[in-house]
Amino acid sequence: xxxxxxxxxxxxxxxxxxxxxxxxxxxxxxxxxxxxxxxxxxxxxxxxxxxxxxxxxxxxxxxxxxxxxxxxxxxxxxxxxxxxxxxxxxxxxxxxxxxxxxxxxxxxxxxxxxxxxxxxxxxxxxxxxxxxxxxxxxxxxxxxxxxxxxxxxxxxxxxxxxxxxxxxxxxxxxxxxxxxxxxxxxxxxxxxxxxxxxxxxxxxxxxxxxxxxxxxxxxxxxxxxxxxxxxxxxxxxxxxxxxxxxxxxxxxxxxxxxxxxxxxxxxxxxxxxxxxxxxxxxxxxxxxxxxxxxxxxxxxxxxxxx
Amino acid sequence: xxxxxxxxxxxxxxxxxxxxxxxxxxxxxxxxxxxxxxxxxxxxxxxxxxxxxxxxxxxxxxxxxxxxxxxxxxxxxxxxxxxxxxxxxxxxxxxxxxxxxxxxxxxxxxxxxxxxxxxxxxxxxxxxxxxxxxxxxxxxxxxxxxxxxxxxxxxxxxxxxxxxxxxxxxxxxxxxxxxxxxxxxxxxxxxxxxxxxxxxxxxxxxxxxxxxxxxxxxxxxxxxxxxxxxxxxxxxxxxxxxxxxxxxxxxxxxxxxxxxxxxxxxxxxxxxxxxxxxxxxxxxxxxxxxxxxxxxxxxxxxxxxxxxxxxxxxxxxxxxxxxxxxxxxxxxxxxxxxxxxxxxxxxxxxxxxxxxxxxxxxxxxxxxxxxxxxxxxxxxxxxxxxxxxxxxxxxxxxxxxxxxxxxxxxxxxxxxxxxxxxxxxxxxxxxxxxxxxxxxxx
Numbered sequence: 001x002x003x004x005x006x007x008x009x010x011x012x013x014x015x016x017x018x019x020x021x022x023x024x025x026x027x028x029x030x031x032x033x034x035x036x037x038x039x040x041x042x043x044x045x046x047x048x049x050x051x052x053x054x055x056x057x058x059x060x061x062x063x064x065x066x067x068x069x070x071x072x073x074x075x076x077x078x079x080x081x082x083x084x085x086x087x088x089x090x091x092x093x094x095x096x097x098x099x100x101x102x103x104x105x106x107x108x109x110x111x112x113x114x115x116x117x118x119x120x121x122x123x124x125x126x127x128x129x130x131x132x133x134x135x136x137x138x139x140x141x142x143x144x145x146x147x148x149x150x151x152x153x154x155x156x157x158x159x160x161x162x163x164x165x166x167x168x169x170x171x172x173x174x175x176x177x178x179x180x181x182x183x184x185x186x187x188x189x190x191x192x193x194x195x196x197x198x199x200x201x202x203x204x205x206x207x208x209x210x211x212x213x214x215x216x217x218x219x220x221x222x223x224x225x226x227x228x229x230x231x232x233x234x235x236x237x238x239x240x241x242x243x244x245x246x247x248x249x250x251x252x253x254x255x256x257x258x259x260x261x262x263x264x265x266x267x268x269x270x271x272x273x274x275x276x277x278x279x280x281x282x283x284x285x286x287x288x289x290x291x292x293x294x295x296x297x298x299x300x301x302x303x304x305x306x
Numbered sequence: 307x308x309x310x311x312x313x314x315x316x317x318x319x320x321x322x323x324x325x326x327x328x329x330x331x332x333x334x335x336x337x338x339x340x341x342x343x344x345x346x347x348x349x350x351x352x353x354x355x356x357x358x359x360x361x362x363x364x365x366x367x368x369x370x371x372x373x374x375x376x377x378x379x380x381x382x383x384x385x386x387x388x389x390x391x392x393x394x395x396x397x398x399x400x401x402x403x404x405x406x407x408x409x410x411x412x413x414x415x416x417x418x419x420x421x422x423x424x425x426x427x428x429x430x431x432x433x434x435x436x437x438x439x440x441x442x443x444x445x446x447x448x449x450x451x452x453x454x455x456x457x458x459x460x461x462x463x464x465x466x467x468x469x470x471x472x473x474x475x476x477x478x479x480x481x482x483x484x485x486x487x488x489x490x491x492x493x494x495x496x497x498x499x500x501x502x503x504x505x506x507x508x509x510x511x512x513x514x515x516x517x518x519x520x521x522x523x524x525x526x527x528x529x530x531x532x533x534x535x536x537x538x539x540x541x542x543x544x545x546x547x548x549x550x551x552x553x554x555x556x557x558x559x560x561x562x563x564x565x566x567x568x569x570x571x572x573x574x575x576x577x578x579x580x581x582x583x584x585x586x587x588x589x590x591x592x593x594x595x596x597x598x599x600x601x602x603x604x605x606x607x608x609x610x611x612x613x614x615x616x617x618x619x620x621x622x623x624x625x626x627x628x629x630x631x632x633x634x635x636x637x638x639x640x641x642x643x644x645x646x647x648x649x650x651x652x653x654x655x656x657x658x659x660x661x662x663x664x665x666x667x668x669x670x671x672x673x674x675x676x677x678x679x680x681x682x683x684x685x686x687x688x689x690x691x692x693x694x695x696x697x698x699x700x701x702x703x704x705x706x707x708x709x710x711x712x713x714x715x716x717x718x719x720x721x722x723x724x725x726x727x728x729x730x731x732x733x734x735x736x737x738x739x740x741x742x743x744x745x746x747x748x
Contacts, residue, residue: 051348148451151448232416236558262500263500268530
C-alpha cells in the first residue's frame with residue numbers, strides 16, 4: 001500500500017467526523033453569537049469522540065475560546081489549524097521510528113493486555129522487518145493461552161522464520177533462555193518475543209513479565225533493546241493507565257497502536273504522548289501481512305481532524 | 307483523577323449556599339463533575355449529555371435528607387439512575403423451542419469471544435448438555451484454542467476436520483449436536499469489524515440458517531467512545547439479544563456498559579472477571595454504577611465474603627475483635643477462609659481505592675504465602691497462639707524449624723499480626739465499619 005493509501009485508510013473511518021466538523025465550523029462564520037454554545041458543544045463532542053479524554057479536550061476548547069475572544073481566530077480554517085497544531089506539537093515529540101541496527105542481535109519484547117493484538121502484530125512486524133533486510137526469529141513466550149504457540153507458528157510458517165518454543169504451560173523465561181542460547185551461538189538478527197496477554201492490574205503476572213525481562217538482560221547484555229506495548233485503538237481512557245503501569249513496571253520503550261482500520265480514532269495516544277512521552281512506533285490497520293505501518297504524526301493528526 | 311466522586315462533590319458543595327434543598331446552582335455544579343467522571347469512564351458523549359439532563363430534572367428541588375450531605379444526595383440520585391438504566395430487564399439466556407438451542411457469540415477482534423464461549427459453556431453445562439463450535443476460520447489457531455479449552459471443561463467441541471466455510475461448519479456442528487443429544491450449542495464466531503461488509507454478511511447468512519435462540523454481543527470493558535458505533539452497527543446488521551462485558555477484572559471504569567445499554571437497549575447478561583474458565587458472573591447493575599462513578603466494588607467483596615463465611619463464626623469473630631481477643635489461631639482460620647474467596651489479587655482489586663494505594667504495591671499478594679503462614683502458626687504451641695508476646699528468640703527458632711521456614715518469615719508474620727491487632731483496635735473505635743467487619747474482618 002502506498003503512503004497515500006494508508007492515509008486514505010485512516011481517513012475513511014473518520015469521514016463523518018470531518019464533515020460534521022466542517023459543517024459546524026462554517027456556522028461560526030455566519031452567526032457568531034447564537035451558535036457559540038452549539039459550536040463548542042459540537043467541537044467538544046467531536047474531540048471527545050476521538051477518545052482524547054475530557055480534561056485534554058476541555059483544555060483544547062478553552063484555548064480556542066480564548067483565542068476567539070482575543071480575535072486571533074476569524075474563521076473555521078484557523079480553528080482547525082489551532083487544534084491540529086496543538087496535537088501535532090505533542091505528537092511530533094514522539095515521532096521516533098524504531099531503528100534496528102544491522103549485524104547485531106536485537107531483542108524486541110512485545111507486551112500488552114489480552115486481545116490487544118500482540119501475536120498478529122508480531123506476524124506483521126516480521127514481514128516488515130524482513131522487507132528491510134533483517135533476519136527474524138520468533139519466540140513463543142505466551143505459554144499460557146490455549147493454542148497461542150500454534151498461532152505464532154502459523155505466522156512463522158507464513159514468513160518462513162524459526163519459532164523457538166516449548167510446550168504449553170512452560171515457564172516463559174525458559175523459552176526466552178532457549179532463544180538467547182541461539183544468539184550466543186552466533187545468531188545475529190532480530191529476536192521478537194511474544195508474551196501472554198495480561199491485565200496491568202495483575203501483580204503476579206506483571207512480576208512474571210519482569211522475570212522474563214531480567215533473564216533477557218542476564219543472557220544478553222542490553223536485551224531487550226525494545227519493549228513494545230501493543231494498544232488497541234478501540235480502548236478508551238484506560239489505555240493511559242495501561243501504558244503508565246507497563247512503563248513503570250516493565251519499562252516500555254515504544255507503542256504499537258492496533259485496529260485503526262475500524263471507526264475508533266485512537267486519540268488516547270495523544271494523551272499518552274503528552275503524559276508519558278512514549279513514541280508510537282507502528283500502527284496496525286488490518287490483519288493482512290502488509291497492514292503494519294510506521295507511525296507518522298502528521299498523517300495521524302490529519303486523519304484525526306482534517 | 308479523583309478516587310471518590312462523593313468526596314469531590316463535597317468540596318464543591320461546601321462553597322455553595324442553600325444546603326437544605328438541591329437548587330439549580332448546586333446541582334449544576336455537581337453535574338459538571340459528574341459529567342467529567344462519566345466521560346473519563348468512557349461513557350459516550352451523547353449518552354452523558356442525555357443522562358446529566360435527566361438527572362438535573364430529577365434532582366432540582368429535592369430535599370436533602372437529614373442524615374446525608376447534598377453531595378451524597380446527588381451521587382445517590384446519579385447512582386440510582388445508572389442502576390435503573392443498566393438493569394431492569396431480565397438477563398437470563400433464552401433457549402427457545404428448538405433443540406439444540408443455538409447461541410451465537412459475536413464481536414470485534416480480541417474482545418474475548420473464545421474465552422467467553424468456554425466460560426458460558428461451563429456455566430450452562432451444569433444444567434444442560436452443551437457443546438461448542440468455532441466458526442473462526444481466519445485467525446490462526448483459533449479452532450485449536452477452542453478445542454483445548456473445551457477439553458479443559460469437558461465439553462465437546464465440534465471438530466471441523468477439512469471444512470473451511472463458517473456456515474458449513476455451523477450447520478454440520480448443529481447436525482452433530484442433534485445426533486449427540488446436545489441441548490445447547492454455542493457458536494464462537496470470528497472477530498470482525500462492524501464496517502467489514504463481507505464478514506458482516508457472513509454473520510447474517512449464518513444467523514439466517516442456524517436460527518439462533520440468542521445472539522450475544524461480546525464487548526471489552528475497556529472500550530472507549532467507539533463502543534456505541536460498533537454495538538449499534540452489530541445490532542442493526544445482525545440483531546443482538548444481550549451483551550457480555552469482558553475484562554472486568556481490570557481497572558477500566560467500564561462506561562461502555564452504560565453506552566451500550568443506552569444505545570442498543572439490550573440487557574447486559576454476564577461479565578467476565580478473569581482468564582480462568584470459571585471467571586464469569588451475572589451482571590449487577592448497582593456494582594457497575596459504582597464502578598463507572600469510580601466508587602469501587604465493595605458489594606462484590608461483601609457478597610463473596612458472605613458466601614464463604616458463615617454468620618455464626620463471623621459474629622463470634624466480631625466479638626473477639628471487639629474485645630481485642632483476636633488470636634493467632636483466629637488469624638489462621640481467617641486466612642484460610644479468605645483463600646476460599648479466590649486469589650488475594652482478586653480480593654484486593656475489589657476494595658475501592660486499594661488497588662492504587664502505594665503501600666500495597668509492595669505487598670504482592672501471593673497465595674503461596676498463605677500456605678506458609680498456616681504452617682508457621684501450626685508449628686506454634688497453643689499457648690503461643692493465644693499470647694504471641696511470649697514468643698521469644700528461642701521459640702522463634704523452633705517454630706521456623708518446625709514449619710520449614712526461616713526466622714525472618716516468623717518475624718514477619720508476627721509483625722503483621724501485631725499490626726493487624728492495632729488496626730482492629732482502631733476500627734473498633736470508628737463507626738460505620740461495623741457492617742463490613744461482620745462479613746470481612748480484616
